[in-house]
Amino acid sequence: MAILLKNIHKSFGHVNVLRGIDLEIPDNKVFCIVGASGAGKTTLLHIMGTIEKPDQGEVLYNGVSVFGQSDKQLSIFRNKHIGFIFQFHHLLPEFTALENVCIPALISGQNRKETEEHAAEILQKLGLEERLQHKPAALSGGEQQRVAVARSLINNPDVILADEPSGNLDSDNARDLHELFFKLKEDFGQTFVIITHNDDLADLSDQKITMKDGLLI
Numbered sequence: 286m287a288i289l290l291k292n293i294h295k296s297f298g299h300v301n302v303l304r305g306i307d308l309e310i311p312d313n314k315v316f317c318i319v320g321a322s323g324a325g326k327t328t329l330l331h332i333m334g335t336i337e338k339p340d341q342g343e344v345l346y347n348g349v350s351v352f353g354q355s356d357k358q359l360s361i362f363r364n365k366h367i368g369f370i371f372q373f374h375h376l377l378p379e380f381t382a383l384e385n386v387c388i389p390a391l392i393s394g395q396n397r398k399e400t401e402e403h404a405a406e407i408l409q410k411l412g413l414e415e416r417l418q419h420k421p422a423a424l425s426g427g428e429q430q431r432v433a434v435a436r437s438l439i440n441n442p443d444v445i446l447a448d449e450p451s452g453n454l455d456s457d458n459a460r461d462l463h464e465l466f467f468k469l470k471e472d473f474g475q476t477f478v479i480i481t482h483n484d485d486l487a488d489l490s491d492q493k494i495t496m497k498d499g500l501l502i
C-alpha cells in the first residue's frame with residue numbers, strides 16, 4: 286500500500302510539533318525517518334498509523350483518505366492493514382510469546398486454533414520455534430523484539446510502522462532485525478516505515494527522509 290500525507294499539522298498545547306508535512310511513501314519499500322529527538326518523528330508515525338489525528342491535513346492509503354471514517358471503522362482498518370513495532374516491545378508480560386502474537390488476530394475475531402497455528406509458523410520463521418511458550422521476561426532483548434515483529438505480522442498487514450525498533454538492541458541483534466525487515470519486504474511485499482537512529486539501517490533503506498523541528502529537510 287502506498288501512503289500519502291498532505292499538509293499535516295499537529296500541536297500539543299502551544300507546541301507546534303508538526304508544521305506542514307507532505308510525504309509520499311511508495312509501496313513495497315523500506316522507508317526510513319531519521320532526525321534528532323523531539324523533531325516530531327513519533328507523532329508523525331502515529332498520525333500515519335491512524336493512532337493519532339492531525340489538526341490539519343490528510344492521510345491517504347492507496348488514494349483513500351482515512352480520517353473520514355468513524356473511530357470504530359478506523360480501528361478495524363488499522364487492525365487489518367497496519368502492523369506496529371515499538372521501541373520497547375510492549376509485549377504483555379503475563380502472556381507467552383505465542384499468545385502475544387495471537388492477540389491482534391483474536392481481537393479481529395479470527396479462529397483461535399488457526400491463529401495459533403499461523404502464529405507458530407511466523408515465530409518459527411523468525412527463529413523462535415523453541416520459545417513459543419516462554420513469557421517475555423524469559424526472552425532476550427533480541428527475542429522479545431522478534432516476538433513483537435511476529436505480532437505485527439499476524440494479520441498480514443500491508444504496512445508495518447516501526448518506532449526505533451532496534452534502539453535497545455546490541456549491534457548483532459540490530460543487524461539481524463534489519464535483515465529481517467528487508468527479507469519480509471521481499472517475501473510479502475510489505476511497506477515498511479521505520480524511525481531509526483541506526484545509520485546502517487538508514488543507509489540500507491530504499492528511501493530516507495530527515496525531520497527537523499516538525500518539518501522535513
Ligand SMILES: Nc1ncnc2c1ncn2[C@@H]1O[C@H](COP(=O)(O)OP(=O)(O)O)[C@@H](O)[C@H]1O
Pocket residue numbers: 297300302320321322323324325326327328329
Ligand atoms: N501527547 C503529547 N502531549 C504533549 N506533547 C507531546 C506529546 N507527544 C509529543 N509531544 C511533544 O512533541 C514533540 C515531538 O515529540 P515526538 O513526536 O515524540 O518526537 P521524536 O519522536 O522525534 O523524538 C516533543 O517536544 C514532545 O515533547
Ligand SMILES: [Mg+2]
Pocket residue numbers: 326327328448
Ligand atoms: Mg520518538
